[in-house]
Each structure stands twice: as C-alpha cells, then as structure tokens.
Amino acid sequence: MSHYYNIPAAIGALLCAQAAYALDLRGIEVGAVTTPAALQSALGLKNCKPTGYCNDYAQFPHAVEHSSMTTVHLDNWRVVEIAVAFNAYWFEDFNKALREKLGAPNVLLNPVVQNGYGAQFTNTQEEWTDAQGNRTSLIRYATSDNNSMLVMESPDEVARAKAQLEANKPKL
Numbered sequence: 001m002s003h004y005y006n007i008p009a010a011i012g013a014l015l016c017a018q019a020a021y022a023l024d025l026r027g028i029e030v031g032a033v034t035t036p037a038a039l040q041s042a043l044g045l046k047n048c049k050p051t052g053y054c055n056d057y058a059q060f061p062h063a064v065e066h067s068s069m070t071t072v073h074l075d076n077w078r079v080v081e082i083a084v085a086f087n088a089y090w091f092e093d094f095n096k097a098l099r100e101k102l103g104a105p106n107v108l109l110n111p112v113v114q115n116g117y118g119a120q121f122t123n124t125q126e127e128w129t130d131a132q133g134n135r136t137s138l139i140r141y142a143t144s145d146n147n148s149m150l151v152m153e154s155p156d157e158v159a160r161a162k163a164q165l166e167a168n169k170p171k172l
Contacts, residue, residue, distance in 0.1 A: 023152040031154040080157040088148040091140045102128045
C-alpha cells in the first residue's frame with residue numbers, strides 16, 4: 001500500500017468552508033465544542049483533557065503516514081486552535097489547495113531564515129483571516145527546513161497570541 005495520497009483532494013476534505021468560512025479539520029471545527037470521542041474518531045487523538053493541548057502523530061489522508069503531528073488546543077472542550085505539521089515537500093500542494101479554497105492570502109511574508117549550519121534560505125508564511133477573525137496560516141519552514149505547518153485559529157486564540165506578543169515586547 002502506498003503511503004502517499006492525493007494532496008489537493010485531501011486538503012478539500014480537511015478544510016471545509018461552511019457558513020461564512022468556518023475552519024474544519026475532518027469534522028473538528030475551530031471555535032466549536034468537541035468531545036473526546038470525536039477527537040479520537042476524526043484525528044486519532046487520545047486522552048485529551050478539557051483544557052490544554054492534545055497531540056499525537058495522527059494519520060491523515062495527506063503527506064506520509066506517521067509523519068504528521070497534529071495538535072488541538074482546547075478550552076473547556078472548545079477548539080481554539082488546530083495545527084498540523086507535515087513534510088515541506090507537500091507545501092506547494094497545500095498552498096495551491098488553500099488558495100483555491102480561500103483565495104489570495106491577506107498576509108504574505110518571505111523572511112530569510114538560517115539553519116544551524118549557517119545556510120540561509122527564504123521562508124514563506126501566508127495567512128488568511130475571515131470576517132469573523134478566524135485565521136489560517138501556512139508556513140513553509142515551521143520547525144525545520146523539512147517541516148511545514150498548517151495552523152487554524154479562532155478569533156480568541158488570535159487575540160490571545162497577539163496579547164502575549166505585546167506582553168513579551170521589551171520595555172524601553
């Protein structure tokens with residue numbers, strides 16, 4: 001059995017635009033309340049607690065089996081963030097599928113990054129934000145030069161992250 005899947009078709013199944021751009025990953029919707037059974041059935045996540053982060057190397061119909069880390073951030077069983085790490089080889093396919101589904105990104109960043117050996121290369125980060133404040137981010141090199149990441153955040157999580165950045169700014 002092949003471990004590779006049709007990436008663009010899989011993205012369509014992973015990200016479902018409902019109502020006015022609700023974010024959904026295999027039936028787990030950002031901003032909605034979920035259950036332990038739903039998280040296990042849809043994403044393969046086990047032993048999740050009502051509040052905090054729940055993650056595992058879950059199997060998805062994208063990228064290579066057993067290579068993607070999926071993290072769900074919960075607040076009293078409400079999904080505030082979903083992050084999926086995948087092999088950077090698939091970045092262009094994810095990018096194409098997201099642009100087809102969500103249109104052009106609201107934010108496009110291309111910073112130059114450097115690895116531990118001093119090699120520099122251009123990264124890509126794209127963000128889509130809907131009218132309700134939900135944000136989808138796609139990052140080419142998230143944790144290393146071979147790991148990309150798709151992040152879907154609720155408006156509350158976007159606001160929390162922004163407040164945390166502000167709080168951590170150096171005071172001059």
